[in-house]
Amino acid sequence: MPGFEIDAPGTSQLLMGNEAIARGALEAGIGFASAYPGTPSSEIMGSLAPVAKKMGFYAEWSVNEAVAIEAAAGASFAGVRAITSMKQNGRSVVADFVSTIVLTGLGKGGMVMVVCDDPQAHSSGNEDDTRTMAKWFDIPMLEPGNYQEAKDMTKYLFDLSEQLDSICLLRSVTRVSHSRGNVKLGELPRRKYKAYFEEAHDTRNPKQSKFVQNPPPPLHAAQHRRLVKAQAIFESSPFNWYRGPEKADLLIITAGSGWLHTQEVVKKLKLENRVGILKLGTLWPMPEKLVRQHLNKSSKILFVEEVDPFIERNVMELVASSPDIPRPTFYGKRSGHLNEYGELTPDIIIKAITGILGIPYQGRDADYAKKAEELAKNLVPKRSLALCPGCPHRATLWAVKTALKMDGRNGVTTGDAGCYSMGTGATGFFQVREGHCMGASCGIATGLGRLGQYDFNQPVVALCGDSSFFHANIPAFINGIWNKSNYTLLILDNNATSMTGFQPHPGTGMVAMEEATQVIKPEDLCRAVGARVEICDPFDLKQTTDALLGMMADNKGGKVLISRRECQLVKARKEKAKYKMHVDTEKCVGESCGCDRLCTRLFRCPGLTWDKKAGKSKIDTVLCAGCGVCADICPQGAIIKEEA
Amino acid sequence: MAVEAKGSRELFKEVIEAGLCTYCGACSGGCPYLVPYKGKIALLDNCTRDEGQCYGYCPRTFLDMSAISQQVFGVPYGEDELGTVKEVMIARSTGKRIKEKGQYGGTVTALMSLALAEGLIDGAILTRTGKDKAASAYLANSAAEVLQGAGSNYLACPVLETYNRTPKDSHRKLGIVGVPCQVIALSKMKQKPPENRPDIGDVKLVVGLFCTWALSPDGFYKFLKENVDLPKVTRFDIPPPPAKRFDAYIGTERKSFPLEQIRQHTMPTCAYCLDMTAEFADISVGSVEGLEGWNTVIVRTRTGAELMETAKKKKKLEIDKLPAQNLAHLKEASLLKKKRALTEIIKRSGSKNKLLYLGLSPRLVDKFLNGQGGK
Amino acid sequence: MKTLTKDPFNIIIAGVGGQGNVVLSQLIGNALVNEGYLVTIGETYGASQRGGPVMSHMRISKEIVYSPLIEEGTADIILGMEPSETLRMLGRFGNPAVKTIVNPRPIYSVDVAGGEAEYPDFDKLLEAIRGLSAKTWIVNATEEAEKMGSPIVANTILVGALVGSGTIPLDRKSMEPVLEDRFPKALALNLKAFDRGMALINQ
Ligand SMILES: Cc1cc2nc3c(=O)[nH]c(=O)nc-3n(C[C@H](O)[C@H](O)[C@H](O)COP(=O)(O)OP(=O)(O)OC[C@H]3O[C@@H](n4cnc5c(N)ncnc54)[C@H](O)[C@@H]3O)c2cc1C
């Protein structure tokens, strides 16, 4: 398929929102890109990195989002346009740095941060709204309402960033980032950078560098002035527009994916002559004059936006402080017409509009609906997410379960972000007992491990992946050793950032631009700070269980168990399955005493199925990855592995 | 009282969490959920079965003494303090190495070796003390391997887990050496043969050890670790009464602990156990009061009698009569264990009609409670 | 047929994580864009490798860029890569005029293996799908692909079936360059699979 980078200006391509953002960066002539993967943002860097060498710019997967944004700032300080992208969790990680770079401003290179929010938390542990950050830290912010805008806004923000001397923010959401639509491509400039840090010390004219946030209050005031300037520019931005009658029965103010749904719904309901839509693309600072001009279009105003009532509150603030504006009736999240959590759908918006205007609306045929819903409810089986067949995490978590139960002191695990966080559910035997953000597994374990003085004797095991170890667990881990906290760190090392698409990390020996680099081994790092480290193969369940039992029994010092096995999905691309598996139906005792269907009921590898009629387990030869682990858990020796 | 069909959930509630588990291993080995570790049975996951062999074979779930006696000996459970007895005697091994390593007279080791040699069995499930001085059960296939089991550290050990783990299709003729609760569990298996486990018919010989109590593999092991240089210990011993001490030898150097001090580390469940002499075994073996280097032997079944006969004939054992006074003391001690256990059981249950796990006729209950056991 | 019968035309592609839903929707989407249509494809990610239900929503229009989410009850075609997932989508997006193309090979879920869920009786399942569709085509894509020695081309067979159904404004010619782009090394096989799909649906 045509790549997003093709040099074909004027043609229309089907691009994913994130590809469109990456394309915008290319059209802006970026020289530097950095990111840490996180759904739904990963494809931005995922698109940029493979073409970086060819197109002559630099791209990296950084160890975490904070480092990524700081690296990008370094490029900007030396005059190179830089982009950094992240998901909403990463945005929280970068907050400290952002709060200071807005004070100092940039170098000559424009700098754009892209944050992809995940309303409905399709692939996240939260669904919080990034837009508030723009207001909080005084950052100019745009949000694309389609794929074309995703590209165009990204490109534009570099110009704006340089014009304002401020970092600029592009907020996207899952439904834009992770969907595809037509994008008309623009020119690809060939920029030649000569990087130079202009604020170097000058003996003849010694003065403080621009890039020092000192003294803060005047710098804060300066940033406010930049915002005033931005606002003036936004008043006439082509990313904001109004469609609809001069006098409307209802004015809808919307942005982003809200616009995509709203436009469709108004068209579908044939309300183009009754309902006006003010679509905003420049969300912060809000172009107040523009909004004000449209507020008198109707006495009823509905806000359609994803997650928080951001525009809604800003317009209310505007109305409250403008006595000359007649008070309209506001509809939106506050009024309960739209959901305050979860994502927007066309259905929700149809309901809101028809409700406000009192228009009857008939969806699909009611009898049909009833029948269809009933049949689906009665017949369609539940389909839970599961760790892949042959996944090493399944084996590690099985060993964790066994070790914690054998130990018998109600051991606890703390979790991190990664595939193994599915261990909160049945596919990981509910072994992950706590899960917040990246880096927190060691952090929380550190606290738990210091409660001995309060009779706490539950062993603590912190679980984190290889990528999440590097991301933010290292400081917490060192803190634990420093403060003599008693817990075991279990690194589920599958040599990839699997959850987000196998991006490299410091332990993989590769960088984003597909060059080999030094391998940084977690065991070396841990040993260097004095921890006792053991390495096990999760497919050796006994070895893994025993190693963990041994560490839990040891009350002294930093303890690290590295459960190491390559991600099955990566492995499957390189090599064939190790074993051919089958079930000896003579030996399989199914649900009777001595098994009670351990493999399909509890171990639950998708490669195993249950033949209900026969009362025996079966290998699904299409799905089975041939790892052989189930042969070792079968109490009757009925699952047979043969060298493939 | 009928035997109730229950599963691992009830086993956990009624036995394990209730502190009644003997750590015999009958529930584990044939089950992926129940695993012995450091003196406790761990429940690894949720088994949904309402009826489980774990519950059925546990020596601390309902135990119909009469039915079991009927099963093993063909007679109801009687009044004899020592259970069903064919003959009582004293014995010791004639082998030098066995005598050296054996706990008292090495009779058990000699008998198991002989049973192997005679083809009565082709494997023996025994218990040995490892390098770490923990007890672990194993399957011995030769005289040399049987010798590894000689001697004891008195820690409770889930011997029957190892039995349950023997491949169910191997059909080996097995001999098992165990303490009384283990012998009881085996008897329960004989009563209702296991499924998806080794064939109980393949167990050809059960040698029971006398037992007053067993020591906790967790608490007592820790105690030992703190008080002796464990890896260097060469032998443990509780010399026959009236010594009243636990000895740990490093070579010839002896470190003794008064039994009073040791007693806090016994398995709590032993307080509820009535059986001192492994009453359902083919042969039961213990020490001889006041006579070091000899064993008291109770022969109970034909299999037992025949094996003793062969041992005598083939000069594997030196056999003598048990002095009458010793026999009287043995009976007293056995009765005392019954009396104490019943008292504890009733104390816990609150009624003579509710005996926790025990199915024993009121007549026998009264008899044992009023019996003249004691020193 | 190269014109839209309805604007927007709504297609739902239903399957299970790991089946290749996204590739399938991209093949069709790219061909449509080449034909000058405005296309939006909404994809559910996250579940993609992990055995959960995966659906793509495809909107085809000459007028505006439509939302990546289809309103409930308004699918025009449901292309089912798995039968129970087809019914799941009919439950939400079906309507009396909807047409369905179904690959009848079931994929069991871990919940079915685990015993918490039951996979429906096959005949009942097909009966339900037929009963809720104005027209249903059963296309044994997996079976045919296995016959061709490459289970993975089941998806290309389904693309062929969809194009062959005459419901969308595409033909073989419009698919050729797209297939060539996507499968430069296995073009012949994929063209064969595509043709097989076209043939199967018109049987
Ligand atoms: C926990 C325990 C408590 C005992 N309490 C008493 C008592 O109160 N009074 C008494 O007279 N005798 C008691 N005995 C028995 C005694 O210690 C001797 O085992 C017995 O007299 C046999 O002696 P022997 O010389 O023939 O032993 P050996 O020939 O040395 O054979 C010992 C046999 O005991 C088995 N064994 C060793 N350790 C264990 C264990 N932890 N669990 C199960 N089997 C084991 C071995 O498999 C071996 O076959 C007890 C034994 C144990 C294990």
Ligand code: SF4
């Ligand atoms: S061998 Fe067993 S555990 Fe491994 S993938 Fe196949 S079914 Fe799953």
